[in-house]
Each structure stands twice: as C-alpha cells, then as structure tokens.
Amino acid sequence: MHPALATVIEVAIVLCLLAAFWRFRSPLTARGANGMAAGALAAAIAIVLVRQPPASAWAPLAAFAAGMAVGCAVAFAVSMIQIPAMVAFQHGAGGVAAFLVSYVELSRGLGSASAVNSVSGFAGLVIGAGTFSASMLAAAKLANILRGRPTRFPAHGLMLMVLIAALVPLCIGAWTSDGWARHAFLTAMVLDAAVTGLLFAVRIGGADMPVLISFLNASAGLAAAFCGVAVQSRLLMAAGATVASSGSVLTHIMCVGMNRSLLNVLWSGNAPQPKPKPAQARPAGQPPAAAIAGSAPAAQPASPLERAAALLRGAKRVVIVPGYGMALANAQGRVAELARRLEKQGKEVLFAIHPVAGRMPGHMNVLLAEAEVDYEKLREMDEINPMLPEVDAVLIVGACDVVNPAAIGAEGTPISGMPIIRVHEARAVVVCNLDDRPGYSGVENPLYDDPRTVMLLGDAAATMSRLADAAGRA
Amino acid sequence: MADFLVMAGTLVFSFAVGYALIRRIPALLHTPLMSMTNAVSAITILGALLLFAEETGSLETALGAAAVALAMFNLAGGLAITDRMLRLFRKARKAGEARAESAGQGRAEVGG
Numbered sequence: 189m190h191p192a193l194a195t196v197i198e199v200a201i202v203l204c205l206l207a208a209f210w211r212f213r214s215p216l217t218a219r220g221a222n223g224m225a226a227g228a229l230a231a232a233i234a235i236v237l238v239r240q241p242p243a244s245a246w247a248p249l250a251a252f253a254a255g256m257a258v259g260c261a262v263a264f265a266v267s268m269i270q271i272p273a274m275v276a277f278q279h280g281a282g283g284v285a286a287f288l289v290s291y292v293e294l295s296r297g298l299g300s301a302s303a304v305n306s307v308s309g310f311a312g313l314v315i316g317a318g319t320f321s322a323s324m325l326a327a328a329k330l331a332n333i334l335r336g337r338p339t340r341f342p343a344h345g346l347m348l349m350v351l352i353a354a355l356v357p358l359c360i361g362a363w364t365s366d367g368w369a370r371h372a373f374l375t376a377m378v379l380d381a382a383v384t385g386l387l388f389a390v391r392i393g394g395a396d397m398p399v400l401i402s403f404l405n406a407s408a409g410l411a412a413a414f415c416g417v418a419v420q421s422r423l424l425m426a427a428g429a430t431v432a433s434s435g436s437v438l439t440h441i442m443c444v445g446m447n448r449s450l451l452n453v454l455w456s457g458n459a460p461q462p463k464p465k466p467a468q469a470r471p472a473g474q475p476p477a478a479a480i481a482g483s484a485p486a487a488q489p490a491s492p493l494e495r496a497a498a499l500l501r502g503a504k505r506v507v508i509v510p511g512y513g514m515a516l517a518n519a520q521g522r523v524a525e526l527a528r529r530l531e532k533q534g535k536e537v538l539f540a541i542h543p544v545a546g547r548m549p550g551h552m553n554v555l556l557a558e559a560e561v562d563y564e565k566l567r568e569m570d571e572i573n574p575m576l577p578e579v580d581a582v583l584i585v586g587a588c589d590v591v592n593p594a595a596i597g598a599e600g601t602p603i604s605g606m607p608i609i610r611v612h613e614a615r616a617v618v619v620c621n622l623d624d625r626p627g628y629s630g631v632e633n634p635l636y637d638d639p640r641t642v643m644l645l646g647d648a649a650a651t652m653s654r655l656a657d658a659a660g661r662a
Numbered sequence: 663m664a665d666f667l668v669m670a671g672t673l674v675f676s677f678a679v680g681y682a683l684i685r686r687i688p689a690l691l692h693t694p695l696m697s698m699t700n701a702v703s704a705i706t707i708l709g710a711l712l713l714f715a716e717e718t719g720s721l722e723t724a725l726g727a728a729a730v731a732l733a734m735f736n737l738a739g740g741l742a743i744t745d746r747m748l749r750l751f752r753k754a755r756k757a758g759e760a761r762a763e764s765a766g767q768g769r770a771e772v773g774g
Contacts (some may be wrong), residue, residue: 202676205702209683212698215751218691222698222744228699229737232708242714244723251727255734262735263742268750274743275697278736282703288725289709296722304666405696408703413676417669419709426676427671433680438692445726455703543689550692557750568689 197235202426204228209430215563232423268558269518272401272548273331279404280323286411287316287381291374293418308417313374314381316411321385323404329393330401338393345455351384370545392454394620395512395589395628397547398442399453406435406625443616445543447595447606458536496642497658503580503616506530506574509540509609510552513586513621514648522652523585524559529656538565540572540582540609542590569609579614586620586648588627593634602629617641620651694747701740707733 205228211221244249266274290312328334342349355377362373392400409431416424443450500506508527514520527537537562544554553566576582584591593612595603611617612635623645624636635641644651687695710729718726 206679206683208698209680209687212683212684212691213688215691215748218694218751219745219748222694222741222748225698225702226741229705232705233711236708236711240712240715242711243717244714245684246712247718247723247727248714248730251730252734255731255736258731259735259737259739260742263739263746266743268747271693271743271747274699274739275693278697278700278704278740281732281736282700282706285704285710285729286728286734287705287733288759289706289713292713292722292725292729296716302665304669385743387685402696405700405703408700412703413673413708415706415709417673419712420665421708421711421712422669422672424705424708425672427702429673429676430680431699433677433686434695434699437681437684438696441692443687541689548693549696550689550694553690554693554747557747563690563751566690581739625672 194235194239197231198423201228201232201235201423204231204306205427209434230327232427235423235556236421256518268554269515270331271554272397272546273327274331274550275364275403275548276323276404278325279401279408280320280327282320282408283316283323283411285316286408286415287313287320287378289415290418291378292314294374295371305420306363306420308414310362310377312411312414312418313377314355315407315414317381318385318388319376319404319407319411321382322389322400323385323408324391325389326397326400326404330397336393336397338391338396340385340391344387344391345549348384348387350574351380351387354380388454395544396446396453397454398544398549398551399446399450401441401548402435402438402442403450403454404435406432407437409433409435442544442549445607447603469471492642492644493654493658496644496655499581499616499618499642500530500583500655500659501533503530504535505579506535506537506581506583507540507576507579507588507611507614508537508583508585509542509591509611510545510556510585511542511587511590512546512551513588515546515551515555515586517586517648519585519648519652520555520559522649522656524556524561525658526659527561528563529660538567538572538575540567540569540611542569542587542609543588543607545587547656569607573610576610576613582611582614582617583653584611584617584619586622588621588633589629589631590627591633591635592627592629592631594631598631599633601631603631612637615640618644618655620644620648620655622647691751694744694751697740697744697747701737701744704733704736704740707737 208221208225211217211224242349248336288391290309294309294313329336358377358380362370365373383564389400404633409428413425413428413432416428439450443453508523514523530537539556541552556566557563589603590608591609591611592603595606595608598604617635617640619636619641624643636643644655667730707730713722713726714724
C-alpha cells in the first residue's frame with residue numbers, strides 16, 4: 189500500500205472516531221456513533237494487517253478470536269447493575285495490553301528506536317501496569333468482592349513516593365543493560381508499577397469511586413497513546429490521546445460534582461472516615477425520626493408509610509432522587525413502577541440525577557433506562573434545582589450526601605461547598621433509605637430531622653412496593 | 663526531530679479536539695461514553711498486532727498473543743456493552759412515548 193494512501197486512510201479513521209464522539213451527544217444518535225467507532229476500529233485493524241502482515245499468523249489470529257469471543261460473551265452476560273465493575277475490569281485489560289506491547293517493544297532493542305520512542309515505551313509500560321492493577325482493585329471493590337471503604341496503611345503516601353522514585357533507577361538499568369538483565373529490569377518495573385497502582389487505588393473507595401474509574405479511563409487512554417509513540421503508530425497515538433482527554437473531562441466533572449480537587453481525592457486521601465453516630469445527636473431513649481412520626485399525636489396519620497402515601501396522593505409534582513442505595517438494593521424496577529403508577533394518577537414525575545450519584549459517571553441513568561424510565565424524565569442537578577421549590581414531594585431513594593443541606597449550611601465538613609440537589613426547598617421530602625446513618629462523608633443529614641421529612645427506612649425495593657401499594661389506595 | 667513534532671502535534675491535537683467534543687456530551691450518557699472510550703483505548707491491539715510483523719521468539723509470541731487477546735476482549739466487549747446500554751436508552755424513549763400516547767398526553771406536557 190502506498191504510504192500516502194495509508195496516511196489518508198489513517199486520517200479518515202481518526203476523523204471517523206471524532207465524528208463518533210460528536211454524534212454521542214444525544215441518545216438518538218449515540219448508538220450509531222458506537223457503531224461508527226466500531227467500524228473505525230475494524231478499519232484500523234484491517235489496515236495494519238494489510239500493511240504489516242504478521243510473520244506467522246496462527247498465534248495472533250487465535251488470540252484475536254479468543255479475545256473477541258470472550259469479550260462478547262461477557263458483554264452479553266453482565267447485568268446493568270454490574271456495569272461499573274465490568275468497565276473497571278476492561279480498563280484493566282486495556283492496561284495489560286498496553287504494558288505487554290511496551291514490554292516486548294522495549295525488550296526488542298532500544299538501540300534501533302529513538303529516545304522519544306523508548307521513553308514513551310517506558311511510560312506505556314508503567315502507566316499500563318499501574319492502570320491494570322488499580323483497575324482490578326477498583327473492579328473488585330465495585331463488584332463488592334472487596335470492601336468498598338478506603339484502606340490506608342501507615343506511611344501510605346511515603347510508600348507510594350518510594351515506589352514511584354524507584355522506577356527511575358530501574359528505567360536507567362533497563363536502558364543500559366541488555367539480554368536477560370534487561371528483562372529483569374523491565375519485569376521489576378512492571379511489578380513496581382503494579383504495586384503502586386494497588387496502593388494508589390486501595391485508599392479510594394465508596395462515593396469517590398466515580399473519580400477513580402474516570403481517572404483510570406484517562407490513564408488507560410494515556411497508556412495507549414504512549415504505546416502508540418513507542419510502536420510509531422499515529423492511529424494508536426491519536427485514539428489514545430482522545431480517550432485520555434475524554435477520561436480527563438469525566439474526572440473533572442466528577443471532581444466539580446464533589447467540590448474537591450483531583451489531588452484531594454486521589455492523593456491526600458482525606459476522604460472522610462466513617463464515624464460512629466455521635467451519641468449526643470439523638471439522646472439515648474429518643475427514637476429516630478421515623479419512630480417519632482409513628483408515635484406522633486393524633487393530628488398525624490398513624491405510620492410514616494401512611495404519611496408518605498398521603499403526601500404522594502396529594503402531590504401534583506413529584507421528583508425522585510436516586511442514589512447508590514437504589515443500585516445496591518436493585519430497586520430501580522420498583523422505583524420505575526412507582527413512578528408509572530403516580531403518572532397514571534395524573535401526576536408529573538421527574539428524576540433528579542446528581543453528577544456523582546452512584547459509583548461511576550452516569551450510573552443512575554443507565555439503571556433507570558434499563559427499568560424503562562423515559563430518559564427525557566431524567567434531569568441533571570442544575571436543571572432540577574430551580575424547579576424544586578414548586579415540587580410537592582421529593583422521594584429520595586438510597587441517597588444521602590448528594591441531598592445533604594449541610595453542604596450549604598455547615599462549614600468545615602468534608603462536603604461543605606459540594607453542589608447538592610436542593611430537596612430541602614421542596615414542600616415535602618420522603619426519605620427511602622436503608623437507615624438514618626450519615627452517608628459516605630460521615631456528615632449528619634439535617635434533612636432527616638426536618639419536620640417536613642418522612643422517613644421510610646429499610647430495603648429500598650421493599651419500601652418502593654409498599655409505597656406504591658399505599659399510594660395507589662386512594 | 664520532524665517525527666517528534668508530528669507525534670507531539672498528533673497527541674496535542676487529538677487531546678484538544680477530544681476535550682472540545684466530550685464536554686458537550688450530557689451526563690445522561692456518561693456511562694456509555696466511558697464504556698465506548700474504554701473500547702477505543704483498546705486500540706493498543708494495533709501495537710500488539712505490529713509486534714507480530716517481525717519474527718517472534720516464544721516469549722514474545724506468548725506476550726504478544728496475550729496482548730492481542732486482552733485488547734480484543736476490551737475492544738469487542740466494550741463496544742458490545744455500550745451497544746446494549748444505548749439500546750436501553752432507545753427502548754426507554756419508545757416505552758415513554760407509548761405510555762404518553764396511551765395516557766392521551768403530549769410529551770412536552772409530561773416533560774414540563
């Protein structure tokens with residue numbers, strides 16, 4: 189193939205990928221965009237195979253077929269609830285591929301390659317290996333195989349510094365040696381980077397996971413881009429850099445959604461510690477809000493459930509705020525069912541989605557889409573907030589920090605200044621959470637003690653069903 | 663040096679254009695977006711295939727094959743999952759329309 193023709197095709201493929209991103213702006217065109225990306229990737233593979241065909245075809249071909257078969261099988265088997273873990277796992281697979289390619293490229297000879305290519309190879313090796321181990325840990329946390337809470341070791345930051353600093357002498361060692369010595373140095377670099385990735389990811393957990401998974405998205409792209417420089421493939425470079433920028437945008441959006449800097453989330457690791465509920469918050473013997481409501485004077489209906497149902501029956505406009513608790517309880521189907529029943533009664537029902545609700549960007553939207561909620565009813569925080577004073581009832585399902593008014597009122601808490609869905613401005617609030625403990629941030633939620641709040645504690649799926657029945661009885 | 667400039671230019675250009683495009687994508691589609699970009703990052707498969715352009719030793723064959731398999735797992739799996747997710751969004755719209763029609767209401771009115 190003529191080099192000029194190859195360049196034209198490469199440019200066309202990159203433009204095709206960029207067009208796919210452009211068309212991803214609306215759910216109506218996004219599916220076509222995904223197909224476009226698939227076509228571009230297939231063309232990229234085809235052009236490489238034509239220009240530089242494998243010397244011996246069976247090994248890459250078998251690997252290609254096996255990877256494709258397993259990838260598709262897994263993709264069709266996972267449920268939407270497992271998406272965050274699955275995406276993290278795939279980031280890891282991409283990381284492995286990047287560091288393996290860099291490894292072989294580096295072990296083949298640094299003499300023939302330019303310094304830029306070699307340095308990029310080392311970068312691809314290190315970032316790929318780190319992305320791999322961090323992603324595996326993140327996947328395990330997201331799949332609830334490992335505890336989601338952050339783990340901190342003594343001198344955690346120092347250990348990370350030492351491990352990162354140790355990469356420099358290992359890199360010089362690999363550069364100046366050859367044969368088995370180089371293999372040893374390269375292997376040591378991979379191990380060092382992998383342990384660094386583990387230490388890096390282990391202290392991020394819970395509600396900070398959206399930042400971690402977006403960051404790994406970016407680092408997987410970066411590893412691919414460096415890999416591209418190392419093997420001198422412009423396509424690989426361009427596509428990797430685009431993914432890196434996409435991951436960076438998402439990381440930025442997640443950080444803004446929590447009003448924290450990236451460094452604060454990833455490095456200083458001062459993600460709030462869960463703290464036991466302070467005893468003085470509710471003096472011993474005084475039951476929580478739900479129980480108070482239950483035994484309240486005769487002016488109020490008997491149970492919180494009845495009060496909540498009455499609120500919903502009387503409401504014209506209802507806003508539902510889902511959080512990670514909904515995903516955990518697998519309650520999205522019941523939530524959607526309740527919303528449909530309310531709509532049948534002629535009410536307007538909208539969903540308010542906080543940017544960092546759930547464990548990955550857009551997590552809630554996918555779950556609700558699966559539950560057949562019309563996506564035009566899913567509203568972003570900035571869109572719903574001005575409407576909330578006109579809303580008769582807000583239904584919170586498994587969310588705490590993202591609706592905690594302490595983020596506005598209180599100074600010096602981990603969530604101070606975090607943008608929230610201002611449900612406290614609505615006329616009434618029904619909280620359908622598992623318990624009345626603080627969310628991940630550990631900050632008490634004053635909403636729970638608000639007289640306009642009804643607490644329906646317990647498993648969200650069960651609560652939704654009871655509420656749907658109760659609200660249906662007019 | 664010219665090579666280096668072309669490479670650096672490619673990296674910076676792609677990053678900048680990607681940034682400009684991704685910023686416009688609504689939060690609604692962030693999960694499928696990440697899933698798709700994840701599949702695109704598996705374009706490292708090109709690098710893995712290029713390794714086989716030369717004769718490979720047994721270690722290189724093993725590592726290269728592993729790279730091809732994992733990259734392809736990431737690529738095919740990522741695109742397939744993205745498609746499954748986006749299909750849900752389409753179905754959601756149709757279901758919503760059907761409900762709105764059966765209730766005799768216009769969409770704009772429901773959307774408020």
